Amino acid sequence: MINKIKDPLSQHLLIFVITMFLFTILVTFLSEPYGINLISTSFVKVLGKTLCLCIAAVAMDVVWGYCGILSLGHFAFFGLGGYMIGMWLMYERTELIVLNSINEQQLPLTPSELKEAIGNQIFGVVGGKEIPNIWIFADNIYMQLLLVVLVPGLLAFIFGWLAFRSRVTGVYLSILTQAMTLALSLYLFQNDSGLRGNNGLSGLQNIPHIEGLGQPSISIWFFWFSSIALLLTLFIFKFILNSKFGSVITAVRDNETRLRFFGYNVESYKLFIFVLTAIITGLAGAIYYPQAGIINPAEIAPIASIYLAVWVAIGGRGNLYGAILGASSVSLLSSWFTGGNAPNIPLGFYTIEWVNWWTVFLGIGFVLITIFSKNGLIGFLNNIFIKIK
Amino acid sequence: MRTLLEVDNVSVSFDGFKAVDNLSFTIGYNELQAIIGPNGAGKTTFMDIITGQTKPDSGNILWGEKSTNLNKKNETEIALLGIGRKFQKPTVFENKTLIENLILSQKKNRNPFNVLFQRNSEHEINSIIKILKDINLFNIKEKRAGEISHGQKQWLEIGMLLTQNPKLLLVDEPAAGMTPNERNQTVQILKKLSKSSSIIVVEHDMEFVRNLNCRVTVLNEGSILSSGSIDFVSQNDEVIEVYLGR
Numbered sequence: 062m063i064n065k066i067k068d069p070l071s072q073h074l075l076i077f078v079i080t081m082f083l084f085t086i087l088v089t090f091l092s093e094p095y096g097i098n099l100i101s102t103s104f105v106k107v108l109g110k111t112l113c114l115c116i117a118a119v120a121m122d123v124v125w126g127y128c129g130i131l132s133l134g135h136f137a138f139f140g141l142g143g144y145m146i147g148m149w150l151m152y153e154r155t156e157l158i159v160l161n162s163i164n165e166q167q168l169p170l171t172p173s174e175l176k177e178a179i180g181n182q183i184f185g186v187v188g189g190k191e192i193p194n195i196w197i198f199a200d201n202i203y204m205q206l207l208l209v210v211l212v213p214g215l216l217a218f219i220f221g222w223l224a225f226r227s228r229v230t231g232v233y234l235s236i237l238t239q240a241m242t243l244a245l246s247l248y249l250f251q252n253d254s255g256l257r258g259n260n261g262l263s264g265l266q267n268i269p270h271i272e273g274l275g276q277p278s279i280s281i282w283f284f285w286f287s288s289i290a291l292l293l294t295l296f297i298f299k300f301i302l303n304s305k306f307g308s309v310i311t312a313v314r315d316n317e318t319r320l321r322f323f324g325y326n327v328e329s330y331k332l333f334i335f336v337l338t339a340i341i342t343g344l345a346g347a348i349y350y351p352q353a354g355i356i357n358p359a360e361i362a363p364i365a366s367i368y369l370a371v372w373v374a375i376g377g378r379g380n381l382y383g384a385i386l387g388a389s390s391v392s393l394l395s396s397w398f399t400g401g402n403a404p405n406i407p408l409g410f411y412t413i414e415w416v417n418w419w420t421v422f423l424g425i426g427f428v429l430i431t432i433f434s435k436n437g438l439i440g441f442l443n444n445i446f447i448k449i450k
Numbered sequence: 451m452r453t454l455l456e457v458d459n460v461s462v463s464f465d466g467f468k469a470v471d472n473l474s475f476t477i478g479y480n481e482l483q484a485i486i487g488p489n490g491a492g493k494t495t496f497m498d499i500i501t502g503q504t505k506p507d508s509g510n511i512l513w514g515e516k517s518t519n520l521n522k523k524n525e526t527e528i529a530l531l532g533i534g535r536k537f538q539k540p541t542v543f544e545n546k547t548l549i550e551n552l553i554l555s556q557k558k559n560r561n562p563f564n565v566l567f568q569r570n571s572e573h574e575i576n577s578i579i580k581i582l583k584d585i586n587l588f589n590i591k592e593k594r595a596g597e598i599s600h601g602q603k604q605w606l607e608i609g610m611l612l613t614q615n616p617k618l619l620l621v622d623e624p625a626a627g628m629t630p631n632e633r634n635q636t637v638q639i640l641k642k643l644s645k646s647s648s649i650i651v652v653e654h655d656m657e658f659v660r661n662l663n664c665r666v667t668v669l670n671e672g673s674i675l676s677s678g679s680i681d682f683v684s685q686n687d688e689v690i691e692v693y694l695g696r
């Protein structure tokens with residue numbers, strides 16, 4: 062009774078797993094390559110990307126909703142994960158292209174000639190052909206996958222260690238995290254950053270060696286992959302939150318001074334959560350960008366991390382399903398309104414164009430939800446459920 | 451009776467003002483004692499001295515069988531020796547159930563990696579159950595701490611101290627803000643607990659202290675006016691003057 066504070070495999074999680082499973086099957090069934098061709102490949106990609114954003118939102122909810130650290134820099138980790146996997150995708154594909162074109166001429170290349178050809182292809186746009194040192198492992202997928210974990214993890218560790226050790230909390234910490242993502246984004250905008258400046262990395266949807274499968278199939282594969290990743294993320298965080306560790310981090314959120322009195326090293330708990338959520342967010346980014354096809358420094362502009370917090374707040378802070386609900390509904394609506402699909406509203410004297418007015422609409426929605434439902438959309442739904450019962 | 455704590459001729463002054471003046475005090479194992487006195491008498495300061503929050507200007511504080519001197523130890527070291535303190539204002543984790551509060555305060559490894567996989571042995575569960583029963587909260591153990599009354603929070607806080615297995619409990623004004631019924635229960639709880647640990651209760655409510663039925667030390671302006679049974683001290687002229695004279 063006391064050992065199991067809450068059942069880790071709760072009813073909700075089971076329902077969610079089943080729902081996700083049915084949803085994934087349904088999408089596959091409606092898809093072009095594996096089903097009756099009712100939904101387009103680009104829509105499958107939108108869904109897959111949305112699932113990745115949900116992973117980031119779940120991580121954001123853990124760090125903010127449960128541990129009380131309002132990080133406004135987590136999208137930097139998302140982007141870094143994308144860049145790390147993007148390096149391999151781009152390098153490997155370019156190498157294959159170079160090798161293919163050489164085959165026709167029947168003239169084998171020396172390794173340094175090959176490198177130069179690849180460098181020319183990738184870095185021509187930023188006026189270089191030298192392959193920067195940070196690309197040293199780019200031809201090795203395992204190393205790049207390791208970097209997907211290590212780079213966001215290490216950045217989060219160093220940043221968190223410095224910030225938490227100096228007892229930076231609250232709004233000061235939020236500002237610091239914004240500064241971090243801004244600095245990173247500005248750095249990457251430079252042409253000599255080694256990551257192609259504002260061009261970013263592109264062509265990421267063409268997955269080397271399996272390009273022959275075609276985008277429709279690949280998109281379904283990635284959709285499945287994203288879906289499984291979201292479930293794994295939920296499992297990991299549910300395990301943590303239902304353990305005594307989870308009880309400690311919500312205590313950090315509620316009263317960290319009191320917790321220190323009990324002999325807990327609050328900083329190491331914060332650091333643990335900050336780094337873990339950064340790593341998971343980075344992994345989500347690594348699955349997102351091959352579906353998006355392109356990553357550039359604008360992706361990790363400060364506003365992106367703020368959006369992440371907005372999704373969580375709208376969905377319902379301190380509830381992982383709330384984070385998923387918020388991220389999926391807002392990001393889907395957002396791509397609908399800004400994608401030019403929503404019909405403009407002509408008022409005679411003025412026409413409401415959603416591309417411009419969507420943010421206003423979102424802002425008003427955000428204010429209304431935070432005023433009328435303390436626990437966001439999920440709290441609102443919960444209340445309705447309770448009333449029905 | 452064997453001595454657990456001996457406070458020997460201790461004085462503390464703040465900017466020349468003597469808050470505690472040449473005070474001596476002893477308490478034995480599993481003994482319950484009360485300290486009373488009007489506001490500003492130096493009761494809280496006295497507790498601060500024992501727990502290391504305030505260092506005495508002169509005098510010694512000796513602890514346990516070996517008469518360890520506490521003067522040079524810091525707060526954490528003193529707490530680890532087995533001195534637990536309940537502050538006047540209860541600070542429990544309101545969003546957590548009573549059980550979760552107790553599990554959080556439990557004396558166990560606090561390393562994050564260890565905590566992640568920490569489970570409670572049957573023995574540990576039983577000791578938490580025992581504490582819940584001792585503090586009269588067993589029946590509402592699944593309630594959130596934010597939903598219980600002020601008095602019950604005070605008991606929960608005492609329970610959180612008990613999870614540390616303290617040898618000596620310092621309890622500052624436990625009855626403040628309690629209903630008469632809760633006061634009676636608090637008396638029962640403290641008496642029960644004193645069977646397995648020593649307790650010093652600071653209180654200015656005479657009736658409450660009378661019910662505790664233990665040795666009483668009356669403090670005024672930093673020094674002891676009288677000490678003994680409640681009936682004995684309440685016959686002391688100075689005590690009567692301090693409490694009733696004004």
Ligand SMILES: Nc1ncnc2c1ncn2[C@@H]1O[C@H](COP(=O)(O)OP(=O)(O)O)[C@@H](O)[C@H]1O
Pocket residue numbers: 464469487488489490491492493494495496
């Ligand atoms: N840190 C301090 N600095 C200055 N004066 C203090 C400090 N702590 C207590 N005092 C003074 O010492 C006296 C005793 O205080 P205290 O121990 O809190 O009394 P009690 O708990 O019996 O009401 C009071 O006059 C108080 O103002």
Ligand SMILES: [Mg+2]
Pocket residue numbers: 493494
């Ligand atoms: Mg006091």
